[in-house]
Amino acid sequence: MTREMLITTLRHHLGSRYVLHRREELMLYEYDGSAMDQAMPDVVVVPGSTAEVAAAVATATRLGFPIIARGAGTGLAGSTVAERGGMVISLARLNQILQIDPQAATAVVQPGVVNTDLSRAAAAYGLHFAPDPSSQRSCTIGGNAGSNAGGPHCLKYGVTSNHVLAITLVLSDGQVVRVGSAVSDTPGYDLLAAVVGSEGTLGIITELTVRLTRNAEDVRTFLAIFDDMEVAGACVSAIIADGIIPAALEMIEGEGIAAIESWAHAGYPPDARAVLLIEIDGLREDIADEARRIARVCTASGCRELRTASDAAQRERLWAGRKGALAACARIAPHYHILDGTVPRSRLPEILRRSAEIAAHYDLKVVNIFHAGDGNIHPLLLFDLRVPGTRERAMAAGAEILRSCVEVGGTISGEHGIGIEKRAFMPWIYSVEDQSAFADLRNVFDPAGVMNPGKLLPSPTSHSSLHATEPLLRMTGRGAWI
Amino acid sequence: MTPFLLYNQQPTQIVAPTSAEAVADVLRDASAQGLAVIPWGGGTRQGMGGPPLRYDLALDMRGLAAVLAYTPDDLVLRVGAGATLGHIQDLLAAHNQWLPWNPPLPDQATIGGLLASGATGSLRMGYGTPRDWTLAMQVALGDGRLVKSGAPVVKNVAGYDTHKLHIGALGTLGVITEVTFKVAPRPAHCQTLLAAFSSPLTILEAMQQIGQPPFQPISLVLLNHSASKANPILHSFLDDTSPHLIMAVRFAGTAGAVGRQIRTAVAVCVEQGAHTIELSETDDGSIWHAIADDLRPTDQLLIRVGAPLSHVREMLRLVESIPYQRGWPTDRYLIAGAGLAYLRWPVVALPDLLQALTELRAGLAGIGGYAVVEDLPVALANTDSPLDLWGPPPETLALMRSLRKVWDPAEILNPGRYLV
Ligand SMILES: Cc1cc2nc3c(=O)[nH]c(=O)nc-3n(C[C@H](O)[C@H](O)[C@H](O)COP(=O)(O)OP(=O)(O)OC[C@H]3O[C@@H](n4cnc5c(N)ncnc54)[C@H](O)[C@@H]3O)c2cc1C
Numbered sequence: 001m002t003r004e005m006l007i008t009t010l011r012h013h014l015g016s017r018y019v020l021h022r023r024e025e026l027m028l029y030e031y032d033g034s035a036m037d038q039a040m041p042d043v044v045v046v047p048g049s050t051a052e053v054a055a056a057v058a059t060a061t062r063l064g065f066p067i068i069a070r071g072a073g074t075g076l077a078g079s080t081v082a083e084r085g086g087m088v089i090s091l092a093r094l095n096q097i098l099q100i101d102p103q104a105a106t107a108v109v110q111p112g113v114v115n116t117d118l119s120r121a122a123a124a125y126g127l128h129f130a131p132d133p134s135s136q137r138s139c140t141i142g143g144n145a146g147s148n149a150g151g152p153h154c155l156k157y158g159v160t161s162n163h164v165l166a167i168t169l170v171l172s173d174g175q176v177v178r179v180g181s182a183v184s185d186t187p188g189y190d191l192l193a194a195v196v197g198s199e200g201t202l203g204i205i206t207e208l209t210v211r212l213t214r215n216a217e218d219v220r221t222f223l224a225i226f227d228d229m230e231v232a233g234a235c236v237s238a239i240i241a242d243g244i245i246p247a248a249l250e251m252i253e254g255e256g257i258a259a260i261e262s263w264a265h266a267g268y269p270p271d272a273r274a275v276l277l278i279e280i281d282g283l284r285e286d287i288a289d290e291a292r293r294i295a296r297v298c299t300a301s302g303c304r305e306l307r308t309a310s311d312a313a314q315r316e317r318l319w320a321g322r323k324g325a326l327a328a329c330a331r332i333a334p335h336y337h338i339l340d341g342t343v344p345r346s347r348l349p350e351i352l353r354r355s356a357e358i359a360a361h362y363d364l365k366v367v368n369i370f371h372a373g374d375g376n377i378h379p380l381l382l383f384d385l386r387v388p389g390t391r392e393r394a395m396a397a398g399a400e401i402l403r404s405c406v407e408v409g410g411t412i413s414g415e416h417g418i419g420i421e422k423r424a425f426m427p428w429i430y431s432v433e434d435q436s437a438f439a440d441l442r443n444v445f446d447p448a449g450v451m452n453p454g455k456l457l458p459s460p461t462s463h464s465s466l467h468a469t470e471p472l473l474r475m476t477g478r479g480a481w482i
Numbered sequence: 483m484t485p486f487l488l489y490n491q492q493p494t495q496i497v498a499p500t501s502a503e504a505v506a507d508v509l510r511d512a513s514a515q516g517l518a519v520i521p522w523g524g525g526t527r528q529g530m531g532g533p534p535l536r537y538d539l540a541l542d543m544r545g546l547a548a549v550l551a552y553t554p555d556d557l558v559l560r561v562g563a564g565a566t567l568g569h570i571q572d573l574l575a576a577h578n579q580w581l582p583w584n585p586p587l588p589d590q591a592t593i594g595g596l597l598a599s600g601a602t603g604s605l606r607m608g609y610g611t612p613r614d615w616t617l618a619m620q621v622a623l624g625d626g627r628l629v630k631s632g633a634p635v636v637k638n639v640a641g642y643d644t645h646k647l648h649i650g651a652l653g654t655l656g657v658i659t660e661v662t663f664k665v666a667p668r669p670a671h672c673q674t675l676l677a678a679f680s681s682p683l684t685i686l687e688a689m690q691q692i693g694q695p696p697f698q699p700i701s702l703v704l705l706n707h708s709a710s711k712a713n714p715i716l717h718s719f720l721d722d723t724s725p726h727l728i729m730a731v732r733f734a735g736t737a738g739a740v741g742r743q744i745r746t747a748v749a750v751c752v753e754q755g756a757h758t759i760e761l762s763e764t765d766d767g768s769i770w771h772a773i774a775d776d777l778r779p780t781d782q783l784l785i786r787v788g789a790p791l792s793h794v795r796e797m798l799r800l801v802e803s804i805p806y807q808r809g810w811p812t813d814r815y816l817i818a819g820a821g822l823a824y825l826r827w828p829v830v831a832l833p834d835l836l837q838a839l840t841e842l843r844a845g846l847a848g849i850g851g852y853a854v855v856e857d858l859p860v861a862l863a864n865t866d867s868p869l870d871l872w873g874p875p876p877e878t879l880a881l882m883r884s885l886r887k888v889w890d891p892a893e894i895l896n897p898g899r900y901l902v
Contacts, residue, residue: 103792150637183850184820188882189655241554342637346555409635413638430631438642440885444884
């Protein structure tokens with residue numbers, strides 16, 4: 001009855017075309033990028049303006065339905081999954097770049113703009129949008145803000161929250177407010193900092209003013225090849241300790257290298273135990289100096305060979321290996337589970353060893369393909385779900401690896417978020433009081449408790465009763481990479 | 483001078499805890515008893531926010547000054563909020579690292595006080611603001627809950643970034659007890675160019691060019707003649723005493739990259755008719771300390787003005803014309819790249835100041851800018867018609883108020899000093 005009322009009212013506000021409610025329509029919105037959880041929303045709306053978002057939100061709140069914002073749905077923590085039913089708001093139609101100001105190096109965009117589309121449009125002015133999650137060809141700027149996404153180049157340039165200046169936010173009662181400002185240091189609490197990364201629990205972003213970054217004068221890319229994973233991990237620390245902040249410092253280890261090589265032909269030696277993809281950018285004299293230092297540090301750390309991409313084509317080829325990693329590893333085993341944790345950089349060798357031990361203990365394969373320079377690991381557990389008990393082993397191994405991250409002074413998510421997947425782990429890092437302060441903040445924005453309820457914070461009902469019946473692996477599209 | 487005297491008001495109690503738990507206990511008790519608390523660091527920025535509505539307890543935070551963790555190889559530092567920034571910088575310098583943050587009076591000012599008051603400096607052009615460098619915080623909320631957010635690693639999305647809410651909140655949500663920063667390697671070389679221009683048009687043109695590639699300045703500030711004269715170190719480099727507008731621009735990196743930028747910047751400035759002085763590397767540190775300290779409290783009124791980068795010229799026109807029409811001498815500073823200007827107005831009759839501030843705000847409103855009082859001298863406080871220190875509130879004021887209500891329910895923290 002109320003669902004019917006919801007649908008009728010939404011159709012009145014948005015037109016029936018943009019209110020999806022048939023089973024076959026809703027099925028497309030059951031998953032996120034991980035496919036670990038699955039649930040069907042009551043309705044999906046695809047609004048075409050802030051006013052329509054506001055009307056839809058006010059309606060759902062009034063009728064007591066959960067509201068879940070959705071960009072491209074590539075999130076990996078289940079935060080766009082409608083586990084309690086409710087209304088999914090797809091921001092797909094709000095996909096316009098409204099303005100690029102080359103002078104101020106800012107852009108005004110709608111949330112549904114795809115990440116790479118913004119950088120492509122900004123390229124004409126020698127600018128780009130720095131956050132570059134590996135899903136950047138499909139994920140949206142709104143989703144990046146919702147999850148505070150990172151990416152390879154966030155090592156030097158910072159994550160999404162460092163690049164969002166202001167947003168238009170629809171609150172749970174349908175009120176529309178501007179949060180933040182393109183003007184520096186405006187008085188008032190920095191509410192924007194709380195909203196970025198809030199996984200749709202504080203409001204729906206319908207417009208963003210973001211900072212663009214000037215393209216560097218010079219770029220240099222290296223591939224450092226290692227016979228030992230821990231030596232490679234120590235080399236990462238040594239580079240940072242030498243005072244170099246590369247633009248990107250990525251690592252691939254283990255069986256992944258051979259798999260990638262046979263898939264992408266990036267020139268990675270299949271017998272290597274680990275490779276580092278190192279990119280530096282900046283002014284040409286600085287780059288020449290850093291290139292020398294990187295060569296010195298890599299050699300001193302025991303790197304077998306250091307290759308330098310001498311032109312754009314070679315650089316692309318090296319990156320193609322990194323970018324094809326996920327698709328390539330999918331050939332090792334039919335199913336996977338991507339983990340995301342962060343450790344202090346100096347603890348990388350240790351955590352890599354630990355994750356290998358844990359995976360072995362649970363009889364799973366693990367490949368690490370990750371943002372090493374940030375200490376942000378992504379152990380990729382590989383398995384075959386047709387073998388009974390595999391899901392449970394994968395979940396247990398994942399939890400144990402994240403627990404190890406915490407034990408060495410790290411945290412349970414570097415960039416993918418908490419969502420459903422990790423909310424039960426929050427007490428590992430936050431006390432009851434810490435969590436109560438988070439809950440206060442959430443109540444301030446959403447007193448009705450309708451914005452993506454149950455996500456991000458643990459709650460008595462939160463221990464996931466959901467079990468995906470579909471295989472873990474979902475097609476993430478050609479060229480998808482973690 | 484009486485310690486913890488604030489606009490001639492004295493606290494009835496002074497508490498100097500040495501642990502975060504003790505800070506939380508103080509706040510819990512104060513909340514229960516309704517005692518107004520003024521947190522104190524080095525006191526360098528107590529002129530922000532003006533006189534409190536009530537003042538019972540001075541909370542001296544300097545006892546929480548320990549360095550709790552520092553792993554140079556990880557570029558991460560965890561420190562008590564009562565440590566001075568200068569102390570931290572000395573520690574980091576021993577490992578050839580720094581926190582690229584240069585607010586005024588670093589040897590007196592504490593980390594907690596600087597963050598709470600939203601202090602920044604000229605380095606924000608190259609390195610962003612402390613918001614970008616703060617990884618985690620522990621805070622005693624007004625009601626006595628001791629909470630943390632963030633993590634001691636450079637990348638973390640677990641939980642809300644509530645620590646950033648305390649930056650610039652003037653301690654009205656909680657008292658910062660501990661901060662974890664990401665720190666940076668110190669650049670191999672830093673060098674500064676001074677350039678004296680005779681017209682606002684030419685200096686703005688040069689600023690515009692030097693703000694674009696291939697230049698990557700880490701700091702660029704403009705000072706009017708009066709401001710440059712007020713800075714003895716800066717002034718000592720300027721041989722010509724005729725009225726000029728001064729640009730100070732600083733580059734960092736390898737000698738090659740710095741040298742090329744200095745040479746190219748000289749060419750740009752000369753092209754605009756400027757007289758340039760290349761400082762030696764040894765003078766680089768002292769000149770920027772002196773420029774940062776220019777914005778310390780004095781007995782004059784210090785105003786901070788912000789505007790969109792696309793409207794900096796209009797902003798400068800406004801901040802110049804309003805005091806000029808009144809015949810007031812003013813020191814003016816522009817922090818390029820941030821669209822921020824700092825103005826020092828003399829202490830004149832209050833109605834005149836009120837009127838000038840209203841006019842400034844009206845002009846700024848037209849270009850999307852704002853003005854706040856960064857430092858209110860005692861002579862202008864405690865009057866019946868006080869200056870509006872913060873200007874019109876943001877449209878999210880209601881949200882801010884509800885947040886304050888849950889974290890500082892008894893409204894004991896810096897009452898009456900913030901816009902929320
Ligand atoms: C192959 C692959 C690789 C990936 N690599 C990375 C990586 O390198 N780095 C990284 O950080 N992530 C990565 N991810 C995760 C994911 O792509 C990012 O989290 C991305 O930012 C999500 O964008 P999206 O548009 O798909 O958002 P969604 O998944 O749709 O949403 C993400 C979160 O933001 C909220 N949200 C979305 N839109 C809005 C809005 N308008 N207002 C408020 N909240 C909103 C949602 O409710 C949800 O909580 C990867 C995912 C895949 C599948």
